[in-house]
Amino acid sequence: MNRMRIRNFQAFLPLTVLAILICINLLKGADYFNISIINGALYGNIPNILFGASELVILAIGMTLVTSSSGGQDISVGVAATITSSVFVRVVLSASEITWMTILGAFLVSCLVGVAIGAFNGTLVAIFNVQPMVATLILFTGGRSIAFLIDGRLSPILANNITNKLGSVIPGIPLQTPILLTIFFIAVFTVLLKITNLKLYSQCVGINQKAARLNGINPVSVKFLTYIILGVCSAVAGFIAVTKAGRHDSVNLLRFIEMDAILAVAIGGNALSGGKFSITGSIIGAYTIEVLNRTLLRLEVGTETIKAFKAVFIIILMIFASPVAREFAAKVVKGMRSRRGGAVQLQVADGVDGLAVSKADNSAEKEV
Numbered sequence: 625m626n627r628m629r630i631r632n633f634q635a636f637l638p639l640t641v642l643a644i645l646i647c648i649n650l651l652k653g654a655d656y657f658n659i660s661i662i663n664g665a666l667y668g669n670i671p672n673i674l675f676g677a678s679e680l681v682i683l684a685i686g687m688t689l690v691t692s693s694s695g696g697q698d699i700s701v702g703v704a705a706t707i708t709s710s711v712f713v714r715v716v717l718s719a720s721e722i723t724w725m726t727i728l729g730a731f732l733v734s735c736l737v738g739v740a741i742g743a744f745n746g747t748l749v750a751i752f753n754v755q756p757m758v759a760t761l762i763l764f765t766g767g768r769s770i771a772f773l774i775d776g777r778l779s780p781i782l783a784n785n786i787t788n789k790l791g792s793v794i795p796g797i798p799l800q801t802p803i804l805l806t807i808f809f810i811a812v813f814t815v816l817l818k819i820t821n822l823k824l825y826s827q828c829v830g831i832n833q834k835a836a837r838l839n840g841i842n843p844v845s846v847k848f849l850t851y852i853i854l855g856v857c858s859a860v861a862g863f864i865a866v867t868k869a870g871r872h873d874s875v876n877l878l879r880f881i882e883m884d885a886i887l888a889v890a891i892g893g894n895a896l897s898g899g900k901f902s903i904t905g906s907i908i909g910a911y912t913i914e915v916l917n918r919t920l921l922r923l924e925v926g927t928e929t930i931k932a933f934k935a936v937f938i939i940i941l942m943i944f945a946s947p948v949a950r951e952f953a954a955k956v957v958k959g960m961r962s963r964r965g966g967a968v969q970l971q972v973a974d975g976v977d978g979l980a981v982s983k984a985d986n987s988a989e990k991e992v
Contacts, residue, residue, distance in 0.1 A: 638891045638908040641941065645915045652922055665793040665800060669918070677914035678802040678868075679705070679861040679878060682809055684888035684910040686857030688901050689850040691889050693826040693843075694749055695898030696756025698851070701858050702881040703767030704741045706874055708734040709862030710774040713782060713872045722784045735859045742855020743848070750847035764882070771874040781871040791867035802864045809860060810907065817903070826850060830898030884913050887938060 649656045649669070659668035683701050690698050715730035716722060741763065748759035782788075790801050797804070817823045825846045828836040833843045861881075866872050890896055891912055892905025916937060920930045943949055 637893050637941075637944075638905055638912050641891065642908065642912045642915060645912070645919050649915075649919055649922060661798070663793070664795065664798060666798045671800065671803070673911060673914050673918060674803045674806070675800045676918070677911050678806040679865050680881060680884055680888060680913065681806050681907055681910040682857050682861045682864070683854075683881060683885040684892075684906040685810070685813055685903055686850075686854035687882075687885045688889050688892070688894060688903055688906040689822075689826055690756070690854050691886075691894060691896060692830045692898055692901040693847050693850045694756050695830055695896075696749070697882075697886045697889075697896065698745060698760045698854055699757055699882045699886075700741075700745065700760040700763035700767060701854065701861070701885055702878040703764050703771075704738060704855060704858035705862030705865060705881075706771045706877045707741065707767055707774070707862075708738045708859040709866040709877065710771040710872055710874060711737045712863055713780050713866060714774055714776075716782065716784075716787070717780055722786060724786060727786050727790070731859075731863055734863060735856055738855035738857075738859030738862075739852050740855070741858065742852035745855075746848040746851030749851065750844045768874050771872075775872055775874055779871055779873050782866065783870070787867045788870065791864075791870060802868060805860075805864060813903070822849070823901075827900050831900070884910075888913055891941065 646656070656669055659666055659671065661667070683705070687698060687701065690696075712730045712734040715733050716726060719726045719730075745756075745760050745763065748754040748762075749756050789795075790805075793800055825836070825841050828839065828841055829843045829846045836843055836846075861878065865878050869877070886896070888909035889901075889906050891909030892902055892907070894901045894905060916934065917930070920933055925933055
């Protein structure tokens with residue numbers, strides 16, 4: 625792969641940022657990659673990053689689809705996850721006996737609630753042409769109150785063996801369960817994009833709705849479908865978050881995670897105005913954000929100060945990722961290449977002239 629292909633590769637930016645953060649951590653301590661086994665499970669910086677970013681990765685995948693098709697972002701995914709997880713907890717605790725079937729049934733009910741939330745947002749955006757951020761602002765504003773009412777104005781605790789295993793470790797399996805669930809979700813989503821035209825249709829609608837309609841693609845249906853998929857992603861993320869915590873907190877569960885999900889899409893090299901996208905880039909972007917958060921904590925940055933450091937980092941990153949910076953970099957590279965090419969041509973011309981002079985001298989000597 626040559627240099628131009630590397631620059632055009634969408635995952636190049638998040639991978640570069642990730643590499644820089646890892647180098648900073650290695651300077652802080654050479655034991656960064658150390659992994660230990662505790663009670664049959666793997667623990668260390670890398671497993672902890674994979675564990676901590678589980679919900680963000682899943683939400684970033686759904687956010688990428690919505691961004692691609694609608695050219696906007698859903699700022700209610702964290703609230704949607706809170707609502708769906710409150711439904712999950714309510715169904716589980718209302719059961720007379722908690723079994724694996726009870727957990728599965730409650731999870732499916734929460735997914736149906738996620739579909740309903742996605743359909744609500746999708747209707748506003750796709751059918752009524754409301755700006756995505758404005759449409760989802762409704763749920764962002766009042767959604768946690770809905771979750772609070774579903775909870776019964778309490779913070780119910782999931783005190784059972786099954787949800788404890790789902791939120792931590794299943795005996796005999798070295799990886800934490802949320803990591804396995806995230807891997808499974810990514811695999812299912814990858815297969816979905818491979819066997820369907822969802823990626824092609826989303827990109828076509830995001831690039832040019834009129835052209836997509838002329839080619840037989842219904843922009844309304846595509847946008848609506850992507851919001852439903854994001855609703856399911858929110859339900860899965862809420863399920864993982866509440867099993868991790870072991871209780872439901874309507875106020876603080878996945879608070880402001882929607883901002884990190886949008887940032888993960890941007891870091892992944894995806895245009896927030898819609899069109900072509902890279903799921904791989906968004907996934908790497910989500911893990912990069914988790915590494916950033918843990919790096920700041922490792923550098924002993926205060927909890928309140930972390931937000932300021934993170935904001936500065938985001939500003940710098942967005943400047944480097946902006947089209948203006950990319951065009952400037954392309955011009956610099958082009959100028960360097962043209963200068964290098966001119967120098968080579970000058971050297972070749974000097975060589976040709978020298979060769980001609982030497983031939984003329986040789987012929988003059990022969991005549992003499």
